[in-house]
Amino acid sequence: MSTRRRLPFISAAILLFLSLPPPLSATNSHDQQHQNHESDPISRFRNYLRINTAHPTPNYAAAVNYLTAFAATIPTLYTQTLYLTTPDKPLLLVTWPGSNPSLPAILFNSHLDSVPAEPSKWLHHPFAAHLAGDGRIYARGAQDDKCIGMQYLEAIRELKKSNLDYTPLRTVHISYVPEEEIGGFDGMMKFVESREFKELNVGFVLDEGQASVSDEFRVFYADRSPWHLVIKARGPPGHGSRMYDDGAMENLMKSVEMMMKFRESSFDLVRAGLAANSEVISVNPVFLNAGIRSNDGFVMNLQPSEAAAGFDIRLPPTADPDQMRRRIAEEWAPVWRNMTYEITEKGPLRDYQGLPLMTATDDSNPWWTVFNQAIAAAGGKLAKPEILASTTDARFMRQLGIPTLGFSPMKNTPILLHDHNEFLQDTVYLDGIKVYEHIIRVLSSFDGDSITELQNKMSRL
Numbered sequence: 001m002s003t004r005r006r007l008p009f010i011s012a013a014i015l016l017f018l019s020l021p022p023p024l025s026a027t028n029s030h031d032q033q034h035q036n037h038e039s040d041p042i043s044r045f046r047n048y049l050r051i052n053t054a055h056p057t058p059n060y061a062a063a064v065n066y067l068t069a070f071a072a073t074i075p076t077l078y079t080q081t082l083y084l085t086t087p088d089k090p091l092l093l094v095t096w097p098g099s100n101p102s103l104p105a106i107l108f109n110s111h112l113d114s115v116p117a118e119p120s121k122w123l124h125h126p127f128a129a130h131l132a133g134d135g136r137i138y139a140r141g142a143q144d145d146k147c148i149g150m151q152y153l154e155a156i157r158e159l160k161k162s163n164l165d166y167t168p169l170r171t172v173h174i175s176y177v178p179e180e181e182i183g184g185f186d187g188m189m190k191f192v193e194s195r196e197f198k199e200l201n202v203g204f205v206l207d208e209g210q211a212s213v214s215d216e217f218r219v220f221y222a223d224r225s226p227w228h229l230v231i232k233a234r235g236p237p238g239h240g241s242r243m244y245d246d247g248a249m250e251n252l253m254k255s256v257e258m259m260m261k262f263r264e265s266s267f268d269l270v271r272a273g274l275a276a277n278s279e280v281i282s283v284n285p286v287f288l289n290a291g292i293r294s295n296d297g298f299v300m301n302l303q304p305s306e307a308a309a310g311f312d313i314r315l316p317p318t319a320d321p322d323q324m325r326r327r328i329a330e331e332w333a334p335v336w337r338n339m340t341y342e343i344t345e346k347g348p349l350r351d352y353q354g355l356p357l358m359t360a361t362d363d364s365n366p367w368w369t370v371f372n373q374a375i376a377a378a379g380g381k382l383a384k385p386e387i388l389a390s391t392t393d394a395r396f397m398r399q400l401g402i403p404t405l406g407f408s409p410m411k412n413t414p415i416l417l418h419d420h421n422e423f424l425q426d427t428v429y430l431d432g433i434k435v436y437e438h439i440i441r442v443l444s445s446f447d448g449d450s451i452t453e454l455q456n457k458m459s460r461l
Ligand SMILES: *[C@@H]1O[C@H](CO)[C@@H](O)[C@H](O)[C@H]1NC(C)=O
Pocket: 235, 245, 246, 247, 251, 336, 337, 338
């Protein structure tokens, strides 16, 4: 692993005159005129969106170069690029040193990558960052999560602009991690295990959240943990005309029926309004695999000797993973029914103390109180804290016992992450910068409860 470090004394004045790297993807002639126009936040956001960091071939280097060059224009920020796996998966760390470095730092996280997009299904090319007449900016990553990545930096830029001498009490770090959209294993997971991460002494993390269709911001205190489950049945093959016991298909179907009943009972709670989608265990079939191939489909007069099915299972932090494992072993894929199974757990289920991966959203967590103060200072309202239905990198920080909230300041916005025509309204984006100005100012000047924090830190080492 190697580290490139840009020292804080490289003055902004020198770099101010360096032009930023040009955007990489195709743009129309209207956009062309804006390419070198770096003087406003919307242009900078759109240029970041034009860098194609979608899987399976994310251009991380271009994104890191772009962010590094922008950070260099903001006084007192310095950047490091970490290579925790291979040279094509950089992780960018931006640091704003605080006046009291002994206090635990605040970390703002975002991921560099995005999911793929199908250009033919979009109104505008997903990497053109088209700004429509109504102010909508269309791009893959506009909501998930290139908005927050740029807003963090823009907010610090504003804080420094209004007062050049302004120094936070606590050190503020921003991390830009690769590979979140494919599980975070070569990104945040490696980062939290690194010496570099330990040295940051992180006390509180804000990571990505999701858009809110109402006037209230959403905030997430936990993720669900994904399991990939594959069950397989084996049995004697036989002629298609024969009825006999213990066939592979028959045994597989029994399991599928049981699993679908379980799914119904979870979903009934949601339908009845007794639980949110993210508060129950979801079990969704994703593949069925059986049959003997023929030239024009499947052999129809043969009952196969093997059959398999795959399921995406999500467990809320309140679920008991051992009980789930027992259910799978004893009911859904029991040996006595000649079944086997494989569970692939995509990340941790409990923290280093064996506790569920949840960040407290009450007075027991001083950061929760401070975060609420920051939102109030920004004139915002928070919705009831939620469990995220999907999974983010936040789970890796929560595993270390570091309080971590998921938050993206997008209100009155349709939820379009991973969807066609993902967009963000320009005014929503600009308001988000203001919100982070308050958040960064309030969080970084919080000087309370450092002793408790220190004790937490010690017990973790
Ligand atoms: C499991 O396989 C064994 C051996 O082929 C067979 O005797 C038995 O009936 C099968 N049991 C079930 C429930 O499929």
